Amino acid sequence: MADTPALWISGHLAERIRAHGAETYPHECCGALLGRDSSFVLDGDRGKSLQTPAREILQLFPLVNRRDDSPRNRFSVTAEDVLAAEKAAREQGLEVVGWYHSHPDHPARPSQYDRDHAWPWYSYIIVSVHNGAPLDMTSWRLNDDRKEFSPEEIEVRHRAAV
Amino acid sequence: MPVKVMIPSPLRPYAGKRDSAEFNARTVGEALGHLTTEFGDLRKHLFTEDGKLRSFVNVYVNDEDIRYLAKENTPTKDGDTISIIPSIAGGHSDNGIAF
Numbered sequence: 691m692a693d694t695p696a697l698w699i700s701g702h703l704a705e706r707i708r709a710h711g712a713e714t715y716p717h718e719c720c721g722a723l724l725g726r727d728s729s730f731v732l733d734g735d736r737g738k739s740l741q742t743p744a745r746e747i748l749q750l751f752p753l754v755n756r757r758d759d760s761p762r763n764r765f766s767v768t769a770e771d772v773l774a775a776e777k778a779a780r781e782q783g784l785e786v787v788g789w790y791h792s793h794p795d796h797p798a799r800p801s802q803y804d805r806d807h808a809w810p811w812y813s814y815i816i817v818s819v820h821n822g823a824p825l826d827m828t829s830w831r832l833n834d835d836r837k838e839f840s841p842e843e844i845e846v847r848h849r850a851a852v
Numbered sequence: 853m854p855v856k857v858m859i860p861s862p863l864r865p866y867a868g869k870r871d872s873a874e875f876n877a878r879t880v881g882e883a884l885g886h887l888t889t890e891f892g893d894l895r896k897h898l899f900t901e902d903g904k905l906r907s908f909v910n911v912y913v914n915d916e917d918i919r920y921l922a923k924e925n926t927p928t929k930d931g932d933t934i935s936i937i938p939s940i941a942g943g944h945s946d947n948g949i950a951f
Contacts, residue, residue: 718943718944720940757941757943760943763943763944763945764941764942764943765940765941765942765943766939766940766941767939767940767941768939769910769917769937769938769939771940772937772938772939772940773937785861786861789940791942791943793943793944794944796944796945797944800942801942801943801944801945802945803941803942803943803944803945804942804943804944807907807908807940807941807942808942809860809862809863809897809908809938809940810862810863810865810866810897811861811862811863811864811865812861812862814942834893835896836896836897
């Protein structure tokens with residue numbers, strides 16, 4: 691994992707994700723992560739890590755959880771919502787690089803259900819919200835074989851969001 | 853002009869980073885078959901092990917969802933665009949145990 695690039699996010703946007711989870715508690719919140727993906731392979735021979743992230747979140751696109759039948763433990767983003775997020779991303783010169791959602795009173799770890807419905811390549815941020823208070827925030831990427839997620843390090847950069 | 857299949861971002865790494873591919877195809881199923889034959893690693897992300905389109909994979913011919921047409925038997929003609937649009941879903945497990 692030492693060569694796996696981290697997912698960069700500003701402190702401000704990380705707090706907005708937490709706040710969204712707290713706002714919708716006890717229901718799951720969800721939204722799109724807009725940013726840039728460079729997919730650079732860090733050159734380990736250089737001896738030091740580059741300061742250019744492979745993936746950086748630069749804006750959020752909060753969404754309404756469409757699972758109003760089971761919002762406490764399920765979230766859903768429709769194709770129309772995905773298209774709206776992609777349009778918003780394009781308008782800012784960005785792309786949709788992933789999705790975030792909350793786990794009310796559950797750990798910030800992906801479930802079997804998360805895995806069964808995941809797409810590869812996207813970053814999946816999960817924030818745990820306990821008794822209305824946001825706690826851990828983690829990020830995950832689905833493995834190529836779909837059998838499990840790999841954790842993705844979140845690097846919080848304390849600078850203003852673009 | 854053959855049928856154009858638009859490839860969404862999460863699948864482009866499995867399609868040589870391409871955002872589209874073109875095939876001669878008479879139906880949506882035929883076009884997706886050509887797509888997954890040319891880019892074999894795409895198959896498991898689009899289809900279940902028993903060959904059904906995954907529930908979170910939405911397929912449109914031009915602007916129409918194939919669920920409301922003839923599904924994978926929806927006919928296609930030259931110049932049509934097939935779009936693959938993700939739905940996103942998830943949530944914590946029912947019994948409180950996360951994987």
